[in-house]
Amino acid sequence: MTGSTRKIDEQLEAASHACSRSNTQLTELRRTVLGLVLQAERPLTAYQLLDRLKETRRGAMPPTIYRALDFLLDNKLIHRVESLNAFMPCEAGHHDCAVQFLICTECGQVAELEDRSVSQALDRAAQAAGFRPSGTIIEIEGLCAACAEA
């Protein structure tokens, strides 16, 4: 077993425990889909995930993957990166919606930041405009450290 396979197994185990604590169940299908998201080298779209799922579940259909992804989103195990329409694992575990994504336009890697001062500043600005924000998700495009160096 490679180091990364073991890490993914540990993440799946942790996700399974988190689900039972919140009285939901990480079924075998949901666990498989979460495993695909964790194994991916970069965020994948639902259809890319469906293609990978079909390698082990030939009968998998779009609703199969969408239902599993909805469950994983609801339980904060994964994130949807809106501008890519793609899914990535949540690196931080359970947290609220104050997240920033750093999207590399060169290699497609996405890193997750959770800088509260950024989201609080935006919330204050929105409130000053009479707007009541319910969540702040920011997607920043650019070059990751590795690509910027190359």
Ligand SMILES: [Zn+2]
């Ligand atoms: Zn996260």
Ligand SMILES: [Zn+2]
């Ligand atoms: Zn990059």
